[in-house]
Amino acid sequence: MAIIRTEHLGREVEGKRILDDINLEVSEGEVVAIVGPSGAGKSSLLRLLNRLDEPTTGTVYFAGQDYRTLAPAELRRRVGMVMQTAFLFPGTVAENVRFGPSQRDELLSAQAVGSLLAQVGLEGFSTREIHNLSGGEAQRVALARALANSPAVLLLDEPTSALDEDSKLGIENLISAVVESRRLTCVIVTHDLQQAGRMAARVALLSSGRLVRTGLTREVFGAERQP
Amino acid sequence: MLNGNLSNHLLLGLAQAGLAAVMVIAAMLLARRRQIHVERETLIALLRGLSQVIAVGFVFIVLLRGPRWTSGVILALMIVVAAATSARRAKSIPGAFQTSLCAIAVGAGLIIAIMVLSGVIEHTITALVPVGSMLIAAAMNSNALALDRFRAEVESHVGEIESALALGASPPAAVARFVQISYRASLIPPLNNLRTLGIVWIPGLMTGMLLSGSPPLYAAVYQFVVIAMMFAASGLTCLISTGLIRGHAFTAAQQLRLRGKAA
Numbered sequence: 001m002a003i004i005r006t007e008h009l010g011r012e013v014e015g016k017r018i019l020d021d022i023n024l025e026v027s028e029g030e031v032v033a034i035v036g037p038s039g040a041g042k043s044s045l046l047r048l049l050n051r052l053d054e055p056t057t058g059t060v061y062f063a064g065q066d067y068r069t070l071a072p073a074e075l076r077r078r079v080g081m082v083m084q085t086a087f088l089f090p091g092t093v094a095e096n097v098r099f100g101p102s103q104r105d106e107l108l109s110a111q112a113v114g115s116l117l118a119q120v121g122l123e124g125f126s127t128r129e130i131h132n133l134s135g136g137e138a139q140r141v142a143l144a145r146a147l148a149n150s151p152a153v154l155l156l157d158e159p160t161s162a163l164d165e166d167s168k169l170g171i172e173n174l175i176s177a178v179v180e181s182r183r184l185t186c187v188i189v190t191h192d193l194q195q196a197g198r199m200a201a202r203v204a205l206l207s208s209g210r211l212v213r214t215g216l217t218r219e220v221f222g223a224e225r226q227p
Numbered sequence: 228m229l230n231g232n233l234s235n236h237l238l239l240g241l242a243q244a245g246l247a248a249v250m251v252i253a254a255m256l257l258a259r260r261r262q263i264h265v266e267r268e269t270l271i272a273l274l275r276g277l278s279q280v281i282a283v284g285f286v287f288i289v290l291l292r293g294p295r296w297t298s299g300v301i302l303a304l305m306i307v308v309a310a311a312t313s314a315r316r317a318k319s320i321p322g323a324f325q326t327s328l329c330a331i332a333v334g335a336g337l338i339i340a341i342m343v344l345s346g347v348i349e350h351t352i353t354a355l356v357p358v359g360s361m362l363i364a365a366a367m368n369s370n371a372l373a374l375d376r377f378r379a380e381v382e383s384h385v386g387e388i389e390s391a392l393a394l395g396a397s398p399p400a401a402v403a404r405f406v407q408i409s410y411r412a413s414l415i416p417p418l419n420n421l422r423t424l425g426i427v428w429i430p431g432l433m434t435g436m437l438l439s440g441s442p443p444l445y446a447a448v449y450q451f452v453v454i455a456m457m458f459a460a461s462g463l464t465c466l467i468s469t470g471l472i473r474g475h476a477f478t479a480a481q482q483l484r485l486r487g488k489a490a
Contacts, residue, residue, distance in 0.1 A: 052389055054480055072481040077395035087390040090404075100394040142390075149395060 001064075003028045003153060003185050004079075008058030009048060010209075018044050019209045022058070026153075031179060031186040033200035033217070035193060040206040042189040043084075046155050049187065050079040063152075073103070080151030084158040086138035093117065093133070093141050094126040100149035108148060116144040119178060121170075136167030140174065147178065154179065156188040160195070172199060197221055248273050290352050298355045302339065305360055306332050309367035317374035320485060322475035326468050327370055334464025335359075335366040338456050347452060358453060361432070362460040365417060369461035370468050373413035377472055380405035382487030389483055398477040406469045413465040417458040424454055 002025040009022040019041045026032050034042045047053045049060060051072055060067045067075050077100065088096050097116055098108045108116075110126070117125050120140040125133075133141065139159060146154060156175065160168040176199055179186045190196050196203055196217065203220045205213040213220055255269045290297050310328035317323040339359045342348045348358050381388060381402060391401035399406075424430070425447065433450035437443060476485040 050393060051480060052393060052482055054478065054482055068480075072392075073395045073397060076393050081390075081393040083386065083390060083393075085386055087386040089387065089391070099391070099396070103395045103397070103400060145394065 001028055002026060002061070003063055004049060004187070005061040005064075006049075006058065007061065009045075009055050009060060010057035011044060011048060011053060012056045017209060019048070022211050024204055024211060024214065026185060026187055028152075028185055029183050030202060031188065031200045033196035033203045034187065034189045034206060035191070035196050035203050036206035038191065039208075041209040042191075042206055043157050044209075045206065046081070046157050046187065046189050049153075049155055050076050050081050052076075052081075077104075077149045078151055079153045079155060080146035080149055081155040081157065082139070082142050082146050082159050085162055086135075086142040088130040088133075088138055088141055088145075091130065092126065093122070093128045093130060096130060096141055096145050097126075097148050099145060112148075116148055117141075119147065119181075120144045120174060134167070135163050136170060139163060139167075139171050143171075143175065143178065147182070151184070153185045153187065156186065158189055158191065161191070175199070193221060244277055248277070287353075287356075290356075293352070295350060295352060298350075298352045298359070301352075301356050302336075302359045302363065305363045306335065309335075309363050309370075313367045313371035313374060316371040317378050317472070319487070320374065320378055320472055320475055323374060323472070326471040326475060327367075327374070329471060330370055330464045330468035331363060331366045333467055334370075334462075335363045335460040337463060338362055338460040342456055347456075358432070358456075361453060362456055365457035366460045366464035369413040369417060370464050372416070373409045373465040373469050374472060376412045377402075377405060377409040377469060377476075378485060380408055381476055381483075381485045385483060385486050392481060392483065398481050398483075399473055401483075402473050402476065406473055410465050410469050413469075414458075414462060417454075417461045420454050421458055424451060430454065 004024075004026040006022050006024045009019065009024075010017065011019045022045060024032075034045060036042050044053065048055050051060075051067060062070065062075060062079065089099060094110070094113045097113045101108050113126055114123070117123060120143050122137060122140050122144070125137070125141070130138065130141070139162075143159075159175065160171050163171060172195060175186075175188075178184070186200075188196070188199055190199075200217055202215065203217050204211055205220060251269060251273055255266055258265055286301075290301070307328065309331050310324055313331070314323040314327045317327075320326075339348065339355075339362055342358075343350050343355065348354055384405060388401045388405075392398070420430075430450055430453075432453055433446045436446035436449065441449075476483065478484055
């Protein structure tokens with residue numbers, strides 16, 4: 001079953017069409033990579049999927065329901081997002097991880113925070129101030145913070161592009177492990193085709209705001225998907 | 228309409244204004260020697276300022292003979308102009324004028340009303356309009372600072388705010404930190420006024436009272452009362468404006484509208 005389905009989705013900004021007639025389905029538990037050249041509309045599409053921006057045409061169905069009928073905060077809780085930069089809030093790592101649930105007056109226990117941090121390889125980081133973190137550690141906290149909301153879908157917007165090569169592979173492996181262990185549905189935007197090949201079973205190729213091709217990664221790239 | 232005595236006062240005032248203008252022009256010329264060119268703005272501001280206060284003087288001549296309710300009309304007009312002026316600092320925020328109008332009308336208006344009802348401000352036109360205008364001006368300046376700071380903070384923290392929204396935060400929760408920063412920043416001038424009152428500056432009202440023969444101690448205490456009222460009006464205005472403006476920074480679907488260069 002498609003957990004996310006876009007129907008004639010489009011967006012126009014100041015008279016310029018940046019996305020046009022996007023029809024895309026993402027099944028439950030699937031990892032889909034959105035690839036394409038710079039300016040193709042990859043990040044814009046991702047922002048439409050959790051309604052950080054408003055479509056000017058078409059809509060998105062989340063679990064079969066038009067997402068405009070859902071409260072935006074509830075939709076975003078269920079469709080988590082990790083951005084290119086971690087954008088952590090001032091304070092400690094634990095405060096960041098607790099942020100999402102606290103918006104619904106839920107307090108994550110120290111144990112739950114510790115468990116989430118362990119999943120992202122940051123055991124013992126709870127009380128660490130965020131300004132003492134490296135770029136890779138910050139991105140791990142951003143991932144744990146998104147997971148704390150127990151989302152059904154995880155949107156990843158170039159999550160490794162701001163990191164060095166070592167951190168990049170570490171985060172990539174971590175995301176793959178977390179997505180697999182939680183059976184998360186995942187949509188990842190990347191300009192790195194090799195990364196798309198390593199992480200996603202299916203790719204959607206965007207060009208000039210239009211979806212020009214979707215299919216299995218190996219078919220689209222003409223090569224076997226690497227483990 | 229003008230009697231001889233008033234004409235003499237006017238001539239004397241104009242002569243004094245001329246001397247003051249000469250000093251302004253001297254300062255401008257000194258700046259010019261250091262290649263700082265502010266001649267045009269300074270001359271326009273001088274002429275504008277002088278013609279405005281003369282016009283206000285004429286208005287007072289008429290008003291002093293008019294009914295008391297006219298002071299309410301004047302203060303209401305001042306609030307509208309104050310709202311338009313401070314809203315210009317936040318042009319990119321939709322609804323900045325309505326927000327400013329509501330905030331200044333309630334913030335300054337409430338303090339003026341309380342002070343008039345309690346007898347701190349006399350309800351004569353000569354007392355109510357000048358003191359009321361000081362409160363409205365203070366509210367306007369603080370409101371402009373609050374809106375400008377809020378816009379700047381939001382536009383430079385788009386990623387952080389959208390991360391909060393993406394985690395299910397409501398718009399007020401997503402910008403709460405920036406509302407607090409803006410509110411604090413807006414209160415710096417009135418706080419400094421209170422702190423330095425009588426030490427660094429002796430404000431105009433007290434000077435006027437002393438010149439008109441009021442007892443110095445009463446003039447000093449009354450000046451404190453006015454500065455404290457200005458602080459209260461500023462605080463209340465900014466509390467309302469920062470509360471209202473955060474709603475205008477987002478769409479109905481809780482998307483950040485105020486994205487600056489990130490848009």
